[in-house]
Amino acid sequence: MDRSALAERYEAIKGSIPDHVTLVAVSKTRSVSEIKAVYDLGHRAFGENYPQELKEKQPQLPSDIEWHFIGHLQSNKVKYIAPFVHLVHGVDSIKLLDELEKRAKSNHRIQDVLLQVHIAQEETKHGFSHEEIMALFEGTGSDPWPSLRIRGLMGMASNTDNLEQVRGEFKSLAGLFEVMKKRPGPHRPSFDTLSMGMSGDADEAISAGSTMVRIGTAIFGNRP
Numbered sequence: 084m085d086r087s088a089l090a091e092r093y094e095a096i097k098g099s100i101p102d103h104v105t106l107v108a109v110s111k112t113r114s115v116s117e118i119k120a121v122y123d124l125g126h127r128a129f130g131e132n133y134p135q136e137l138k139e140k141q142p143q144l145p146s147d148i149e150w151h152f153i154g155h156l157q158s159n160k161v162k163y164i165a166p167f168v169h170l171v172h173g174v175d176s177i178k179l180l181d182e183l184e185k186r187a188k189s190n191h192r193i194q195d196v197l198l199q200v201h202i203a204q205e206e207t208k209h210g211f212s213h214e215e216i217m218a219l220f221e222g223t224g225s226d227p228w229p230s231l232r233i234r235g236l237m238g239m240a241s242n243t244d245n246l247e248q249v250r251g252e253f254k255s256l257a258g259l260f261e262v263m264k265k266r267p268g269p270h271r272p273s274f275d276t277l278s279m280g281m282s283g284d285a286d287e288a289i290s291a292g293s294t295m296v297r298i299g300t301a302i303f304g305n306r307p
């Protein structure tokens with residue numbers, strides 16, 4: 084690992100992001116020592132995609148790291164990360180909300196989560212549709228997930244060179260976020276996070292209203 088090159092890339096990214104946008108350094112496949120090097124620059128928010136990998140790294144690193152789970156999470160893997168995970172970005176089903184609720188409760192934690200919205204053209208990306216998101220908050224009964232705080236929305240744009248399309252997808256997600264923010268409901272007081280933007284499209288995401296970007300390659304270099 085070239086520490087000074089890593090520090091240079093990190094500082095450049097950090098400097099290019101406005102203060103109101105949170106930077107999550109995506110450290111999937113990166114070694115504990117690479118993560119520690121970025122930690123030593125003062126960074127605390129790291130993002131991981133695989134429950135087992137995160138479960139193994141977490142005890143080897145400082146306890147004040149805020150771990151973001153950004154990958155596709157299967158219900159049967161929630162238990163590995165539920166004791167410590169700071170924010171779960173990719174919640175894409177009721178079943179997963181129910182499991183997160185169960186695990187948060189048994190760990191005596193209030194768990195912050197984001198709902199993933201399908202905005203890309205690709206079929207492979209996960210997430211709720213706009214209509215499903217609206218329907219989730221329609222009930223007037225009691226809160227089905229009292230141990231969860233739905234902090235906002237997350238989305239991934241299409242993997243394309245067509246930046247007009249990417250901007251359009253981010254704008255549509257930002258529009259839904261603004262609508263949901265104004266809706267009454269148990270989630271409302273803490274509905275403040277819009278996670279969108281990666282190494283290749285962070286500028287477009289921030290222009291469209293992102294409050295949280297997830298950046299791996301531009302900090303750590305190409306993944307092996």
Ligand SMILES: *Cc1c(COP(=O)(O)O)cnc(C)c1O
Pocket residue numbers: 109111132153154239280281282283297298299300301
């Ligand atoms: C890997 C990943 C990222 C980071 O991607 P880079 O292109 O390396 O910045 C962001 N978000 C999600 C959901 C990812 O899986």
